[in-house]
Amino acid sequence: MNAVESSPLVTTPPRTRIRFGIVLLPNFTLTAFSGFVDMLRLSADDSDFSKPVRCAWSVVGKTLAPVRASCGIQITPWETFDESEPFDYIVVVGGLLHSGPQADDDTLAFIRRAATNGATMVGICTGVFTLMRAGVLDGHRVCVSWFHYWDFIERFPHTDVQMLVADRLFVIDRRRITCSGGRASIDVAAAILLRHFDHATVQKALRILLVGEMQSGNAPQPHPPGLEPATHPKIKRAILLMEQHLGRALTLEELAGKLDLSPRQLERLFKAQTGKSPQTFAKHVRLRTAAWLLTSSDRTVADIASSCGFSDASHLGREFRKQYGMPPVAFREQRAGSAPDEQVCDEYFLASGAGV
CATH class of the missing domain: 1.10.10.60 (Homeodomain-like)
Structure with a gap:
């Protein structure tokens, strides 16, 4: 195991369906969201029906009001924080930083509850900022895009810069996973799924997406x-x-x-x-x-x-x-x-x- 993936995730027993709760922040990046979800979809079923057999996913929010992506497309949550059942993973997808409100207090409280209950927290793109605001990244290595490195330092001035990584695609540190965003969301989804499924299942999804081999967390950001x-x-x-x-x-x-x-x-x-x-x-x-x-x-x-x-x-x-x-x-x-x-x-x- 490489230095970035320093601590293994807890592997779920076979035939247990993995549940992913996906939180979309205002002005989230559509590529980061769709890449991650398509990896789940294509790995979840043996056939070509995209049935949630091996894993299931749900978009959750404070309300069922649509969330607007940075490109203008709107996604409606499937269930609210209060209605949802426990998840194995909470995936927070961010996007634009300087274009209005980010995560509200209810979203931060939901993230804290899920972390306390043992869920693995995944921050994609600027979703990492929200995990930091929620206080669930303390003592963990954190991956951010090089583009947002100084934004992160400015917003969290007490960050230990030795724990901040801006030169790699993603970092897995115990139950905290952070990803630079964009196409790397496919790679981090593949890395997570390989903890639970066989290589052939994940490789099939990558081939369908015309990605080929996944990039490791050690791969450099462009x-x-x-x-x-x-x-x-x-x-x-x-x-x-x-x-x-x-x-x-x-x-x-x-x-x-x-x-x-x-x-x-x-x-x-x-x-x-x-x-x-x-x-x-x-x-x-x-x-x-x-x-x-x-x-x-x-x-x-x-x-x-x-x-x-x-x-x-x-x-x-x-x-x-x-x-x-x-x-x-x-x-x-x-x-x-x-x-x-x-x-x-x-x-x-x-x-x-x-x-x-």
Whole structure:
């Protein structure tokens, strides 16, 4: 078993139907929901009738009012929290973070009750935020999308960042499962089902979905836009780890250790994939992030310097001037006065790593 799937789930005895309760949050991501449910549907029955023989699933909510997905499609819960029977798994599917209310107090209370009663909690996409708000992730490793890493830190500032994973598809830690979202919902559903069913049953569902082999939790999340593409999974993970540790840059030895490589192997592989050393690439990631923060926030230069791993504002200023040809304040003023079309070009310049 790999390091992410550090603690096995309790396996349900054969011929016991596994029950999944699915909680949809406002503006949930339809792909994450449909991918997970289709894996359940296709694994539940030997024939092609999608009968809930091996497992059953139900969409539950505070009321039976439809829940709107981020794409506009609405799903009506099948039963309410108070009416539902106990579930083996509670799956919370999130989506957009900044577009209105998230989980209400009744939803959080339902999650806490289910966790107390022994259900395994599954957070998909920003459903992880709701599990955190409900207080059921304490002491567990937590997987979030790289895209929402800083949102998570901002909303939960006391998070132990050593327990936060933003470079892998999903994490299984005892009875807590967290997933970065999107297509990875299929992979995490397959990983859960393999705890209870034989490989052929789960593989059949993957083949019908034209997925092929499932990705393991150790597989890297796709690299963020603006990071130079790397075909080797170890380098993809290395770049994501650099993004995740902006405030305290990992040493070459620490980075190599997380990737199960020697420092020399990592340097050689990184140079072949990106044309740069890991240290140089990491510095450019920090500078690019500082440039983005200067144009997208009103944070002080000193605050940005600290967040991006520079010793102080002067240190950031020296490195920034080398990279962008001007000090941070001048860069901010210049971008603030740009026309919309020019801002688009600037954002592309930053995202593409031009000049790096």
